[in-house]
Structure formats: C-alpha cells, structure tokens
Amino acid sequence: MKAEIISIGTELLLGEITDTNAAYLASQLPLLGLNLHFISTVGDNQQRLVDTLRQAWQRSDLIITTGGLGPTQDDITREAIAELLNEELTINSALAQKLQDFFRYHGLEMPSSNIKQAAVIPSAQIISNLRGTAPGWWIERDKRIIVTMPGPPSEMQLMWMEEILPKLQQKTGGTVILSRTLKTFGLSEAKVDELVSPFLSVSNPTLATYAKFDGIHLRITAKAHGISEAQELIDHREADIRGILDDYTWGVDSDTLESIVGELLIVKGLSLAIIESGTGGLLANVITNVPESSKYFRGSLVAYADEIKIAFGVDAQLISQYDAISAEVAEAMATTAREKLGAAIGIGLTEITGPTEIEGKPIGTIFIGIDNGQSRQSFARNYPGNRLQVKQRAVTSALFELRKILI
Amino acid sequence: MKAEIISIGTELLLGEITDTNAAYLASQLPLLGLNLHFISTVGDNQQRLVDTLRQAWQRSDLIITTGGLGPTQDDITREAIAELLNEELTINSALAQKLQDFFRYHGLEMPSSNIKQAAVIPSAQIISNLRGTAPGWWIERDKRIIVTMPGPPSEMQLMWMEEILPKLQQKTGGTVILSRTLKTFGLSEAKVDELVSPFLSVSNPTLATYAKFDGIHLRITAKAHGISEAQELIDHREADIRGILDDYTWGVDSDTLESIVGELLIVKGLSLAIIESGTGGLLANVITNVPESSKYFRGSLVAYADEIKIAFGVDAQLISQYDAISAEVAEAMATTAREKLGAAIGIGLTEITGPTEIEGKPIGTIFIGIDNGQSRQSFARNYPGNRLQVKQRAVTSALFELRKILI
Numbered sequence: 001m002k003a004e005i006i007s008i009g010t011e012l013l014l015g016e017i018t019d020t021n022a023a024y025l026a027s028q029l030p031l032l033g034l035n036l037h038f039i040s041t042v043g044d045n046q047q048r049l050v051d052t053l054r055q056a057w058q059r060s061d062l063i064i065t066t067g068g069l070g071p072t073q074d075d076i077t078r079e080a081i082a083e084l085l086n087e088e089l090t091i092n093s094a095l096a097q098k099l100q101d102f103f104r105y106h107g108l109e110m111p112s113s114n115i116k117q118a119a120v121i122p123s124a125q126i127i128s129n130l131r132g133t134a135p136g137w138w139i140e141r142d143k144r145i146i147v148t149m150p151g152p153p154s155e156m157q158l159m160w161m162e163e164i165l166p167k168l169q170q171k172t173g174g175t176v177i178l179s180r181t182l183k184t185f186g187l188s189e190a191k192v193d194e195l196v197s198p199f200l201s202v203s204n205p206t207l208a209t210y211a212k213f214d215g216i217h218l219r220i221t222a223k224a225h226g227i228s229e230a231q232e233l234i235d236h237r238e239a240d241i242r243g244i245l246d247d248y249t250w251g252v253d254s255d256t257l258e259s260i261v262g263e264l265l266i267v268k269g270l271s272l273a274i275i276e277s278g279t280g281g282l283l284a285n286v287i288t289n290v291p292e293s294s295k296y297f298r299g300s301l302v303a304y305a306d307e308i309k310i311a312f313g314v315d316a317q318l319i320s321q322y323d324a325i326s327a328e329v330a331e332a333m334a335t336t337a338r339e340k341l342g343a344a345i346g347i348g349l350t351e352i353t354g355p356t357e358i359e360g361k362p363i364g365t366i367f368i369g370i371d372n373g374q375s376r377q378s379f380a381r382n383y384p385g386n387r388l389q390v391k392q393r394a395v396t397s398a399l400f401e402l403r404k405i406l407i
Numbered sequence: 408m409k410a411e412i413i414s415i416g417t418e419l420l421l422g423e424i425t426d427t428n429a430a431y432l433a434s435q436l437p438l439l440g441l442n443l444h445f446i447s448t449v450g451d452n453q454q455r456l457v458d459t460l461r462q463a464w465q466r467s468d469l470i471i472t473t474g475g476l477g478p479t480q481d482d483i484t485r486e487a488i489a490e491l492l493n494e495e496l497t498i499n500s501a502l503a504q505k506l507q508d509f510f511r512y513h514g515l516e517m518p519s520s521n522i523k524q525a526a527v528i529p530s531a532q533i534i535s536n537l538r539g540t541a542p543g544w545w546i547e548r549d550k551r552i553i554v555t556m557p558g559p560p561s562e563m564q565l566m567w568m569e570e571i572l573p574k575l576q577q578k579t580g581g582t583v584i585l586s587r588t589l590k591t592f593g594l595s596e597a598k599v600d601e602l603v604s605p606f607l608s609v610s611n612p613t614l615a616t617y618a619k620f621d622g623i624h625l626r627i628t629a630k631a632h633g634i635s636e637a638q639e640l641i642d643h644r645e646a647d648i649r650g651i652l653d654d655y656t657w658g659v660d661s662d663t664l665e666s667i668v669g670e671l672l673i674v675k676g677l678s679l680a681i682i683e684s685g686t687g688g689l690l691a692n693v694i695t696n697v698p699e700s701s702k703y704f705r706g707s708l709v710a711y712a713d714e715i716k717i718a719f720g721v722d723a724q725l726i727s728q729y730d731a732i733s734a735e736v737a738e739a740m741a742t743t744a745r746e747k748l749g750a751a752i753g754i755g756l757t758e759i760t761g762p763t764e765i766e767g768k769p770i771g772t773i774f775i776g777i778d779n780g781q782s783r784q785s786f787a788r789n790y791p792g793n794r795l796q797v798k799q800r801a802v803t804s805a806l807f808e809l810r811k812i813l814i
Contacts, residue, residue, distance in 0.1 A: 013443045015434025016615070018427055022448070027422025036420045037455060039448035041429070048444060055462075179421075190478050190518030200480070209479065210418060219423075274709075280695025281688030284709040288687025291762045291794060299715040302681075302691040302707035304700070308748055341715055355698045362512060384513045386538055386561070387698055 001172065003034045004060035006052055008067035008077055009151055010043040021066045021156055028160065032168055033175030033223060034062065044068065049080040057084065061144055062168075067151030069134035071114040077148060078119055078137075085141065087121035095126065095135060102133055124148075127163045131155040138167060145171070177223045178230040182241055183255060184248040185215030185400045192216045195244050205233045207241075213389075214257060214396050215250070250403055257399035258286050258293075264406040265296040265345075272402075273341030274300035275309065275333040276349040277324070283349055283395045298343045309333065313340050323359055325350050327378040330369030338371050346371045347402065351394045353387045366394045368401055377405070408579065410441045411467035413459055415474035415484055416558055417450040428473045428563055435567065437628075439575050440582040441469065451475065456487040464491065468551055469575075474558030476541035478521040484555060485526055485544075492548065494528035502533065506540055531555075534570045538562045545574060552578070584630050585637040589648055590662060591655040592622030592807045599623045602651050612640045614648075620796075621664060621803050622657070657810055664806035665693050665700075671813040672703040672752075679809075680748030681707035682716065682740040683756040684731070690756055690802045705750045716740065720747050730766055732757050734785040737776030745778050752812075753778045756805050760797045773801045775808055784812070 005026065007019050022039045029036050037060065042049045049068070056063045068077030082089045095118035103110040117134050120126060127136035132155040137148035147164055149156045184192060189211045193200065196218065199207045205222035218241060222233035242249055251260055265272060276283050284300035287293055303309040306324050310316045313336045314329065322328040333348025348369035352358050366381040379401050383393040412433065414426045429446045436443050444467065449456045456475070463470045475484030489496045502525035510517040524541050527533060534543035539562040544555035554571055556563045591599060596618045600607065603625065606614045612629035625648060629640035649656055658667055672679060683690050691707035694700055710716040713731050717723045720743040721736065729735040740755025755776035759765050773788040786808050790800040 007446075012430075013433055013446065014437060015430045015432070018425060018430040019446075020425055023419075023422045023425040025422070026420055030421060037450065037452075038459070039420065039426075041446035043444065045444075052445070188515070188518060190520050193479050193520065194518060208417065208481070210423070211477075278695075279692075280700070280704075281691030281707055281709060282695075284688030284711075285686075285692045285798075288685075288689075288709075288711065289795060289798075293687070294711060297687075297711050299711045300688055300707075300709035302688060302695075302709065304691075304695065304704050304706045305749075308706040311747075311749075340718075342712075342718075353695075364513060382513055382515075384509070388696060389561075391692075391696075 001034050001061045002059070003029055003036045003062040003064065004056045005036065005039045006049075006056060006063065006065045007039065007041045008044070008049060008065060010045075010074070012041050012067075013043045021151065021153055024153070024157060025064055025066070025160070028165070030177040030179065030221070032165075032172045033177045034168075034172065044074040044076055046076040046080050046083070049076060050083050053080060053084045057144060062147070063144070064147045064149070066149050066156055069117065069136075069148065069150045071111065071117055071133070073113075075116075078116070078121075081124075081137070081139070081146065081148065082121050085121065085123065085139070087123060089119040089121055091115060091118050092120045092126065095120070099133060127159060129155055129159055130162065131158055136163070138164070174225045175223065176225070176227050176230050177221060178227065178234060179219055179221045180234045180238060181253050182218045182220070182238060182245075182249055183212075183215055183251040184218065184245050185250055185257075185396060186248045187216060187245075189216050192218065192245070196241060199237065199240065205237050207237065213392050215248075215400075218245075250400060257396060257403065258290050261399050261403050261406065262287070262290045262292060262296065264403065266292065268406065270344040270406075271296050271298050271342075272345050272347070273298040273337040273343035274347045274349065275303055275312070275314070275337040276300055276347075277303050277309070277333075278351040278353040279349055279391050279394050280304060282391050283347070283398055286395055286399070298341045301337065301341070303333075312336060325352055325358060325361060325365060325367060327367050327369070327380055330367035331371065331376050331378045332369070334369035334371040335376065338373065344373060345402070347398055349394060349398050351390060353390045355387070364390050364393075366390070366397055368394075368398045370402060370405055372405060377401075408441050408468045409466070410436055410443045410469040410471065411463045412443065412446045413456075413463060413470065413472045414446065414448045415451070415456060415472060417452075417481070419448050419474075420450045428558065428560055431560070431564060432471055432473070432567070435572070437584045438586065439572075439579045440584055441575070441579065451481040451483055453483045453487050453490070456483060457490050460487060460491045464551060469554070470551065471554045471556070473556050473563055476524065476543075476555065476557045478518065478524055478540070480520075482523070485523070485528075488531075488544070488546070488553065488555065489528050492528065492530060492546070494530060496526040496528055498522060498525050499527045499533065502527070502542060509540060534566060536562055537565055537569070543570070545571070582630065582632065583634050583637050584628060585634065585641060586626055586628040587641045587645060588660050589625045589627070589645060589652075589656055590619075590622055590658040591625065591652055592657055592664075592803060593655045594623060594652075596623050599625065599652070603648055606644065606647065612644050614644065620799050622655075625652075657807060664803060664810060665697050668806050668810050668813065669694070669697045669699055669703065671810065673699065675813065677751040677813075678703050678705050678749075679752050679754070680705040680744040680750035681754045681756065682710055682719070682721070682744040683707060683754075684710050684716070684740075685758040685760040686756055686798050686801050687711060689798050690754070690805055693802055693806070705748045708744065708748070710740075719743060732759055732765060732768060732772060732774060734774050734776070734787055737774035738778065738783050738785045739776070741776035741778035742783065745780065751780060752809070754805055754809065756801055758797060758801045760794045762794070771797050771800075773797070773804055775801075775805045777809060777812060779812060784808075
C-alpha cells in the first residue's frame with residue numbers, strides 16, 4: 001500500500017514553523033507495513049491543494065493530510081477534498097451542536113465562521129478531535145483512503161493514536177515492518193558501505209547506512225507476517241554485520257556512547273575524571289547529560305590555557321618538549337586528572353579545533369590519553385571538519401576508546 | 408518568480424530526521440521576494456525523483472534541491488537531474504583533484520565511490536562546499552533555475568549564505584522583504600507579547616515572537632521598494648521595541664550571548680575563568696564554541712563532586728554552612744576561579760539539574776556568582792524544565808548576567 005502525506009499551511013511555506021507532523025507520521029507508517037513515497041507541502045491555496053490531491057489520488061493508495069481544518073477563510077482542506085471527489089459540503093447538525101456545546105462549556109460565544117468546521121461530504125466518516133474543535137475525516141472511495149487530520153501536533157497525534165492507527169491496522173492485516181539501528185564509529189560511510197555491500201542490495205531485510213555525528217549508523221529493516229519473524233530476520237542480519245564490523249560497533253537503537261560508558265562504569269564501580277583542552281568542556285558536558293552521571297563522574301579541568309595545565313600538575317617540560325597537542329601530553333593529562341581529581345580512570349583530551357593550524361599539525365588532529373591506574377594508553381586521530389565538528393569528533397573518539405577499555 | 412523546494416532522502420520519509428532544511432530555506436525566500444508554492448520530499452529513488460523534478464520543471468521557475476549528493480549508491484540527485492535535462496554526467500578533473508587533496512590532507516585514502524562527487528553535467532556551474540566534499544550545482548536553462556545543495560544543514564546553510572543567496576539576489580531585484588530579529592532574555596513569551604501587543608497587529612512591518620532556548624526572539628519583517636526603505640521601517644520599529652524591552656534585549660540576528668560576551672571581553676582586554684558544577688562543562692563548552700575564545704578564556708573547573716570544589720580551594724565550611732547549591736558558594740566559586748585560574752573575571756555556577764530535588768530546593772534552582780576583582784555579586788534564578796533545559800538555562804542566565812556587568 002503506497003502512502004503519501006500532504007502538509008497544508010502557508011506558515012510552513014514561509015518557514016515560520018517546521019513540519020514536525022510529517023516526520024511523526026513518517027515514523028509511524030513503517031510499523032503498519034506502509035511505504036511512504038512522497039511528502040508534499042502546500043500553502044492555503046485551494047487550486048494548488050486540489051492539484052496536489054489529484055496527483056496523490058493517481059499515484060497513492062493512502063493519502064494523509066494535516067492542517068487546513070481551522071475555522072477561517074484560509075482553511076481550505078475540506079473544500080479542496082470536496083472538489084477533488086466532486087461531492088457537496090453540507091452542515092452536519094450533530095457536529096454543529098457539538099461545536100456550540102463546546103463554546104458554551106467554555107463560556108464563549110461561537111464565532112459564526114466556526115460553523116464551517118461542521119461541514120462534511122457524504123463519503124467522509126467523521127473522526128472526533130478530543131483536543132480541539134476541528135474533526136478529522138476518514139474517506140474510503142475507489143479503493144483509496146483519505147485521512148484528514150488537524151494541524152496542531154497535539155491534536156493530530158492524539159487523533160492518530162486513538163482513531164486512525166487502529167483503523168489502518170484493520171486495513172493492513174498482519175504485515176509488520178521492524179527496524180533496528182546498529183551504531184558504529186571509526187570508519188567512513190563509504191568504507192562501511194563497501195564492507196557491507198552484499199547486504200545493501202537485499203530487499204528483505206533492507207540495510208541502509210547513515211552518517212551521524214557519533215559515527216555511521218546501519219539500519220536493518222525487515223518486513224514479515226508477524227513480529228517474531230521480523231525480529232528473526234533482523235537478528236540474523238545483525239549477526240552478519242557484527243561479524244564484519246564488530247570492532248567498530250558500539251551500540252543499538254537509542255544507545256548513546258555516554259550512556260553505555262556510564263553503565264559500564266556503574267557496573268564496574270569505577271569513577272572518571274578528565275582534563276580536556278580544545279574540546280572546551282564538551283566531553284564533561286556530554287557525560288553529565290546522563291542523569292546517573294553523579295554516581296561516577298568526579299569532574300573535569302577545562303585547561304584552555306597551557307599555564308593552567310601546568311598549574312594543575314601537568315609537567316611543563318613535557319609540554320615544551322613534545323608540544324601541548326601531543327600523545328605524551330594527553331597521557332600526562334590523563335594521569336594528572338586521575339590523581340588530582342581522585343578517580344579510578346583519567347582521560348586527557350587535546351586537539352586542534354582551529355581556526356588555524358598549530359605547529360604544522362592540521363585542524364582536526366586529536367590526541368586521547370587514558371590512564372586506568374594499571375596502564376596508560378594514547379590514541380592519535382584526525383577528523384576533518386569545522387570547529388564544532390572537531391570538538392564533537394574528539395569527544396566521540398574519547399568515549400569510544402574508553403568503552404573499548406571498559407568492555 | 409515561483410519557487411519550489413525538493414528535499415531528497417529516504418531517512419526523511421522514514422521519519423528518522425525532521426526536514427529542517429526546507430523550513431530554513433522557506434524562511435529565506437521571502438527576503439528575496441520569492442514565492443514558495445510547494446515543498447516536496449522524495450526518497451532515494453531515481454524514478455520518483457525524476458518525476459518530481461519534471462513536475463517542478465513544469466510549474467516553477469526556481470527549483471531548490473537539498474540532499475542526495477553523498478558518495479554512496481543511494482545518492483541519486485546528480486543522476487536524476489542529468490536524466491531530467493537529458494545531459495551527460497562526466498568527471499570534472501579539477502573537482503576530482505580537489506577531492507583527492509581533501510582526503511590526502513587528512514591522511515585518509517579516498518574510497519573509490521567518492522569520485523562520483525566530482526561528476527557534473529554541462530549546464531551545471533559548480534558551487535563550492537566549504538564544509539564538506541559534495542559540491543553544489545547552479546543550473547540556468549530554458550528560463551528556469553535549478554539549485555542543488557547538500558543535505559547536512561551546516562553545509563547547506565553556508566553554501567546558501569555565501570554562494571546561492573547573492574546569485575539569487577542578482578536575479579530578483581525590485582521588491583525587498585527584510586527581517587531583523589531582536590533577542591531578549593528574562594521575560595516569558597506571554598509577557599513579551601503583552602508588552603509589544605500594539606505592534607503585533609500592524610501589517611508592515613510585521614512583528615512576531617518566538618520562544619527559543621536563549622530567550623524570546625522578536626522578528627520584525629518589512630516589505631518595501633528597496634533595501635533602504637525596508638531598513639528604515641525596521642529601524643523605527645526596533646527603536647519602539649527597545650524603548651519597552653531595553654533591559655532584556657541582548658542581541659540582534661546572528662548574535663549569540665557567547666559571541667557578544669567574547670567581543671566585550673576582547674574590547675576590554677579581560678580574561679575569564681569558571682568553576683561550574685551541575686552544568687557539567689556546558690558553560691565552558693558554549694564559551695569555547697567561539698573561535699576567538701582562546702584570547703580571553705582561561706579555563707573551567709567542572710567540579711561535579713563537592714570534594715573537588717574543596718580540593719581546588721572553595722571553603723569547605725561555607726559548603727557545609729550554606730549548602731553547595733547556594734548564593735554564598737556560587738560567589739566563593741567565582742572568586743576561587745578568578746584566583747586559581749588566573750583570570751580578571753571569575754564565574755561560579757551551581758544548580759539543581761535533577762533527577763531529584765536537593766535539600767528541599769526544586770529542580771531548576773540556579774545560583775550564579777560573578778567576581779570581577781572589584782566586587783562580587785550573585786544571582787538566584789529558577790527555571791522549570793528537564794535536565795538538559797536546566798543546564799541550558801543556567802548557562803544562558805550566567806552569560807546574560809555577565810554581559811550586563813561588562814556593558
């Protein structure tokens with residue numbers, strides 16, 4: 001069943017609001033086994049909306065509209081659908097009564113324009129709106145379904161969950177589409193693509209790669225006649241991929257590197273401290289976004305100026321010998337963090353974030369030092385990008401290496 | 408000139424990401440006097456993309472695409488436009504060289520698939536991408552313009568600002584729509600609305616308010632027959648608003664609190680150091696997002712554990728007497744930051760970010776201490792919200808108060 005979404009409202013075309021409704025519905029449709037082929041956004045212009053509806057009517061089985069159901073002249077979704085289907089709009093007396101009751105209940109007088117929200121066409125089944133005055137429509141005609149919902153996200157989502165989703169589930173039957181996302185770090189998207197290329201052309205389960213700020217994500221999507229069958233397909237493909245990318249795979253679905261590192265630290269009863277320079281506090285910030293972080297995170301010294309590293313205990317001679325941005329200094333920072341901030345594990349993180357190169361080392365050069373009390377390691381990395389990207393990648397790299405040491 | 412946006416990427420149709428590019432571009436087009444009639448979203452499917460492009464070619468004068476310019480098989484925008492225009496894709500040797508140089512500079516080997524990012528059609532003018540490997544295209548043919556930009560928002564926005572916007576400005580001329588955004592902090596959106604209500608119903612310039620993470624923004628938009636006339640309309644309205652909201656207004660347009668504070672510190676030749684606790688490094692991180700920050704930022708101690716505050720020099724007795732989250736301790740942290748990190752100004756920032764209340768003080772309680780060497784002040788604030796919102800608001804409040812002290 002091919003699905004299409006039409007978002008209606010001039011405010012979307014003026015960029016005054018971002019269309020979150022389309023993204024919400026898009027994320028819901030795969031659960032029903034429905035394939036979304038297009039999303040279109042149209043302003044409050046009846047002719048252009050009718051044209052868009054006509055095209056959707058020709059190429060899709062399910063058309064979902066949001067917006068344009070308000071009480072003002074601008075709201076033309078009802079009129080456009082009536083024109084598309086060549087049906088007549090009439091006032092439904094029960095709906096009109098409900099509208100009047102709604103206003104009376106809130107001690108308000110109903111503006112006369114509101115009566116248009118009680119207008120319906122013969123083939124539309126009325127869908128109640130529990131959070132507003134605009135009812136939705138469910139239309140089945142000529143083997144197609146049109147679902148019409150209001151634009152305010154809270155009204156739309158409630159209507160979707162309570163009314164539309166159950167009706168669509170009846171229509172689609174047992175097909176289930178499930179997804180799982182594997183998260184990797186350390187390889188480029190092109191390299192990941194190359195390594196898993198045999199699976200990219202398989203039609204079930206499908207596999208797609210996405211470049212994200214915390215690495216390359218691989219999304220496995222399976223279509224089956226039941227949840228357990230879909231999960232089995234996904235489990236097999238996950239095992240295939242882990243066989244190839246195990247060293248790089250750090251998480252699944254909603255995992256974040258900081259949540260995974262946090263869980264490992266709690267399980268092992270270890271505490272963590274940091275000295276960071278170019279990342280300017282981003283590593284500490286990301287770690288403390290985890291609600292439980294006070295259980296294991298001691299603190300961080302953001303040593304932007306070299307004198308502060310030295311005043312805190314990092315060997316000045318080491319800095320002048322090897323340069324502040326070096327493996328040796330990153331290791332010394334890790335040890336100082338561990339000792340001075342009283343933690344089981346210390347991380348030292350130093351890098352060149354720009355705007356200019358330093359001592360011939362390019363922007364994006366990163367050194368990570370980790371001292372866990374038994375041994376000390378350092379990692380040199382280089383990721384291209386602007387200042388904020390380099391900061392982010394340095395933090396991702398540090399958490400990724402820390403995870404490897406903890407597992 | 409009728410404009411149309413096509414957003415390309417299966418991840419948009421799966422609801423994995425929200426299409427913020429379309430909203431950004433939609434908000435830009437009115438500045439050029441361009442009318443946006445449609446936004447379409449298509450997956451990584453060449454046939455459907457070609458169909459969508461063909462329709463756009465028939466009904467619009469300007470077609471802007473984002474996405475689908477990556478190096479993988481999925482990325483089909485170049486191929487689809489070549490098919491639409493019936494032109495041939497060939498590898499541009501200068502672009503290929505640039506790509507290879509990019510990888511070499513970062514010490515990486517270029518995956519062979521990346522070469523497709525150097526493919527162009529004869530009618531396409533190459534638009535350079537300062538933040539990534541995918542160049543854009545500018546095509547003028549048959550009285551139509553096609554603009555092709557990469558999907559990652561930071562790459563797209565820079566390309567738009569630096570390359571595309573100036574080229575489109577040349578093409579349009581005549582009616583100008585200009586906007587200016589005033590940024591305030593410290594009042595609720597409802598309160599700001601109430602104070603500026605007479606201006607909200609005026610049709611030129613229009614005024615709209617938006618609640619953002621760094622306060623309430625007021626957007627003034629004027630339509631006129633020339634830039635100077637539009638600017639004059641905006642200047643007048645800005646003066647009106649500043650007359651009402653002057654104490655709360657901290658910036659304009661692309662200003663950020665950290666960039667404004669940074670400029671003030673540079674002008675006054677002052678340096679800054681921090682001790683922060685519950686914000687976990689976010690204040691230092693935000694400050695160091697400014698490229699020039701190494702000129703004035705000394706560093707920060709992220710003292711998540713109380714013992715670290717004490718070890719670093721904050722009076723232990725003060726903490727036990729007043730509690731770590733108190734005005735007294737925030738002031739002591741400011742002084743310790745100033746003295747121990749060797750800066751002209753010290754900030755101490757402490758707050759309750761959750762998950763639970765501490766000593767009867769609710770989540771969202773914030774204390775800011777500032778010591779500039781001559782005097783010491785503290786500020787108590789409370790903003791409701793979740794962990795990340797409280798962290799953000801504490802940082803915004805601290806920067807807002809620091810700005811007031813510096814001006």
